[in-house]
Amino acid sequence: MILSVRDLKVSFRTDDGPVRAIDGVSFDLAESEILGVVGESGSGKTVSLLAVMGLITDPNAIIEGSIRYKGRELVGLPARELRRLRGNEIAMIFQDPMTALTPVYTIGWQIAEQIRAHRNISKSKAMERVEELLAEVNFPNPHEAMSRYPHQLSGGMRQRAVIAMALSCNPALLVADEPTTALDVTVQAGILDLVRKLRATHKSAVVFITHDMGVVSELADRVMVMYAGRIVERGSRTELFSDPQHPYTRALLGSIPPLTGAKPRRLPAIPGSPPSLLRLPQGCAFGPRCPVRYEPCLTGKPDLGAATHAAACFRVAQA
Amino acid sequence: MSGEMTDTDRPILETRSLGKRFSIGTRFSAEGRRTVHAVDNVSLTVRRGETVGLVGESGCGKSTLARCLVRLYDISDGQLLFEGDDITSKSLSELRPLRRRLQMVFQDPSASLNPRRRVGDLVAEPLRIHGKLSSREISARVAELFDLVGLQPDHVMRYPHEFSGGQRQRVGIARAIALNPDLVVLDEPVSALDVSVQAQIVNLLADLQEKLNLTYVFIAHDLSVVRQVSTRIAVMYLGSIVEEGPAEEVFASPAHPYSQALISAVPVVETTPGGTRKRIILTGDVPSPLNPPSGCRFHPRCPIAAERCRTERPEVVEYRPGRKVACHFPTISPAILPAHG
Ligand SMILES: Nc1ncnc2c1ncn2[C@@H]1O[C@H](COP(=O)(O)OP(=O)(O)OP(=O)(O)O)[C@@H](O)[C@H]1O
Ligand SMILES: Nc1ncnc2c1ncn2[C@@H]1O[C@H](COP(=O)(O)OP(=O)(O)O)[C@@H](O)[C@H]1O
Ligand code: SF4
Ligand code: SF4
Ligand SMILES: [Mg+2]
Ligand SMILES: [Mg+2]
Numbered sequence: 001m002i003l004s005v006r007d008l009k010v011s012f013r014t015d016d017g018p019v020r021a022i023d024g025v026s027f028d029l030a031e032s033e034i035l036g037v038v039g040e041s042g043s044g045k046t047v048s049l050l051a052v053m054g055l056i057t058d059p060n061a062i063i064e065g066s067i068r069y070k071g072r073e074l075v076g077l078p079a080r081e082l083r084r085l086r087g088n089e090i091a092m093i094f095q096d097p098m099t100a101l102t103p104v105y106t107i108g109w110q111i112a113e114q115i116r117a118h119r120n121i122s123k124s125k126a127m128e129r130v131e132e133l134l135a136e137v138n139f140p141n142p143h144e145a146m147s148r149y150p151h152q153l154s155g156g157m158r159q160r161a162v163i164a165m166a167l168s169c170n171p172a173l174l175v176a177d178e179p180t181t182a183l184d185v186t187v188q189a190g191i192l193d194l195v196r197k198l199r200a201t202h203k204s205a206v207v208f209i210t211h212d213m214g215v216v217s218e219l220a221d222r223v224m225v226m227y228a229g230r231i232v233e234r235g236s237r238t239e240l241f242s243d244p245q246h247p248y249t250r251a252l253l254g255s256i257p258p259l260t261g262a263k264p265r266r267l268p269a270i271p272g273s274p275p276s277l278l279r280l281p282q283g284c285a286f287g288p289r290c291p292v293r294y295e296p297c298l299t300g301k302p303d304l305g306a307a308t309h310a311a312a313c314f315r316v317a318q319a
Numbered sequence: 320m321s322g323e324m325t326d327t328d329r330p331i332l333e334t335r336s337l338g339k340r341f342s343i344g345t346r347f348s349a350e351g352r353r354t355v356h357a358v359d360n361v362s363l364t365v366r367r368g369e370t371v372g373l374v375g376e377s378g379c380g381k382s383t384l385a386r387c388l389v390r391l392y393d394i395s396d397g398q399l400l401f402e403g404d405d406i407t408s409k410s411l412s413e414l415r416p417l418r419r420r421l422q423m424v425f426q427d428p429s430a431s432l433n434p435r436r437r438v439g440d441l442v443a444e445p446l447r448i449h450g451k452l453s454s455r456e457i458s459a460r461v462a463e464l465f466d467l468v469g470l471q472p473d474h475v476m477r478y479p480h481e482f483s484g485g486q487r488q489r490v491g492i493a494r495a496i497a498l499n500p501d502l503v504v505l506d507e508p509v510s511a512l513d514v515s516v517q518a519q520i521v522n523l524l525a526d527l528q529e530k531l532n533l534t535y536v537f538i539a540h541d542l543s544v545v546r547q548v549s550t551r552i553a554v555m556y557l558g559s560i561v562e563e564g565p566a567e568e569v570f571a572s573p574a575h576p577y578s579q580a581l582i583s584a585v586p587v588v589e590t591t592p593g594g595t596r597k598r599i600i601l602t603g604d605v606p607s608p609l610n611p612p613s614g615c616r617f618h619p620r621c622p623i624a625a626e627r628c629r630t631e632r633p634e635v636v637e638y639r640p641g642r643k644v645a646c647h648f649p650t651i652s653p654a655i656l657p658a659h660g
Binding site: 040041138140154155156157184185186187188189190192193211212213214215217218241251252253255256257258259260263264265266267268269270271273274289 | 376377483484485486513514515516517518519521522525540542543544546547567570571580581582583584585586587588589598600601602603604605
């Protein structure tokens with residue numbers, strides 16, 4: 001296993017009371033596996049990933065549980081050690097590529113610096129490598145692109161430059177948080193292709209966060225669906241999409257309008273909206289919106305269980 | 320597809336070779352003053368009761384066209400007709416009676432709602448400005464509007480921040496329909512919403528259209544949402560419409576290479592493993608409208624571009640009633656051609 005996360009809990013002390021953003025998340029990730037994490041905004045996708053990367057700096061945060069990277073416990077590891085890991089073996093891409101780029105330097109310079117920070121090679125060798133990397137992420141004219149500043153690139157080109165930077169360290173683990181959400185579908189298609197290529201050529205394991213079920217179904221080997229800080233369903237892509245179990249997964253899939261075939265007159269919508277973590281309902285957090293809620297759901301919190309395809313739902317457990 | 324041919328066929332809004340240019344930079348900046356042709360030569364007809372969906376990549380001019388349609392922008396070239404009446408260069412006071420009938424809904428509901436006003440007030444605002452109603456009549460109308468868009472009556476006293484994104488968009492919609500408009504232009508009305516909430520708003524818009532006999536122009540970057548909502552689709556590329564036709568038809572058999580690439584790029588949930596659709600991945604990025612390519616503006620990215628495409632700009636051709644395309648080599652699917660002809 002590249003990554004083993006066990007019973008991860010993250011809460012924040014806020015003026016309005018404690019917010020439990022992540023409430024007992026566990027998962028494993030194997031070499032060259034792509035794990036898709038789907039959920040609506042506020043479901044805890046970003047926070048769980050930031051916790052894994054040791055990037056939650058908020059002093060009001062409380063992190064519990066275990067995060068093992070290649071067998072080594074990361075919770076409690078000194079910040080310096082974590083930083084070394086992040087530069088050398090773990091790479092990250094975010095929704096806004098500018099979080100990884102500086103406006104004042106050319107992208108060629110920035111990627112070269114990244115390479116030289118971790119490897120002892122000459123400037124000209126690093127520049128050669130940058131050109132290769134930019135070609136690998138499909139810049140039509142990589143040599144010319146090296147001398148461009150971020151603001152001279154489109155959003156899709158910037159994101160590709162960040163991916164080139166991520167590739168430069170040959171990462172064992174790539175963590176991508178909604179990297180295509182702000183991009184056009186045409187550009188997104190190219191980025192998803194790159195992620196697949198990265199997995200194939202560099203054997204990187206990938207955690208890919210998105211709110212788009214379509215993206216997950218095209219990219220991921222395994223999928224985790226999150227709701228209100230918990231995993232509500234987990235399974236292989238095939239299990240999850242051809243046999244969704246959790247009422248939330250089903251409803252979410254049902255509410256996506258079809259791209260082909262007959263149009264339904266009305267979309268099967270989920271009533272209400274995702275709950276505030278400050279005022280989580282008693283019992284199952286999906287309860288107030290669930291079409292099949294019954295007594296047990298009002299008081300108990302359903303467990304996910306250990307099966308490879310599992311849903312945290314009393315109905316499913318009972319069936 | 321309605322029986323009342325006369326009503327549904329009558330254009331409510333029409334553009335003729337409409338263009339919108341912006342000047343950017345100053346004469347003191349490095350490049351001097353330059354012109355962006357954000358919308359270029361658009362001829363589009365919107366008929367009563369239909370929903371026209373505008374799709375295309377970011378920056379292709381959807382929002383600019385939308386704003387021209389309701390005269391939030393002055394029009395640089397061509398004409399805009401409302402019920403056959405040329406309103407291209409009508410003054411603001413001449414437009415006043417029309418304002419009521421043409422409304423717009425924006426993407427970010429919170430940006431268009433004053434955070435310090437109660438939502439009841441916000442919905443009442445257009446009624447106060449345009450209507451001649453007493454305050455009792457206004458309250459009654461606000462209550463009616465709240466009911467129409469699915470907000471609870473006691474919500475009137477709340478402030479926008481006390482609402483979820485979906486509820487705020489309901490407020491935005493209530494404001495837009497307050498004056499009984501004929502046409503509502505919706506610019507990414509569901510893009511900022513969660514997937515589970517998006518479907519509620521899509522349904523609400525469909526219900527309101529039916530109840531209030533509304534005509535929509537609808538913009539969204541999610542193509543499956545646009546298909547769901549629209550009767551017709553116009554695909555835009557770099558300021559111009561490159562393809563137009565009935566929504567389901569265009570999605571099933573796009574004629575323009577750009578529409579084909581765009582639609583093929585939409586990720587869909589595959590329930591059957593291995594059932595992969597053919598994907599056309601475009602190389603290159605959207606060119607800048609500051610210096611658009613010669614000939615067909617899509618040629619640098621088009622997988623089937625030929626010599627002719629580099630020099631000669633294709634005209635929009637209506638190759639079948641209701642289906643238009645601007646391409647020298649369109650894919651005209653034989654399966655859907657009329658049986659003879
Ligand atoms: N006020 C303005 N001044 C100068 N240029 C503008 C202005 N508004 C828009 N543009 C330019 O016009 C073009 C079309 O912009 P528009 O906002 O209409 O695109 P869009 O299709 O709505 O994109 P998106 O999907 O990102 O909302 C872009 O190149 C944009 O930069
Ligand atoms: N520093 C923080 N303080 C308080 N609450 C936070 C903080 N960071 C995140 N949260 C809360 O944690 C929850 C999960 O957030 P996030 O992981 O960003 O969601 P997602 O990425 O799934 O949209 C949200 O309710 C968010 O408001
Ligand atoms: S546990 Fe109960 S409320 Fe929760 S999803 Fe299952 S049936 Fe619905
Ligand atoms: S005119 Fe030529 S370049 Fe333009 S879309 Fe058609 S085939 Fe492609
Ligand atoms: Mg997030
Ligand atoms: Mg826009």
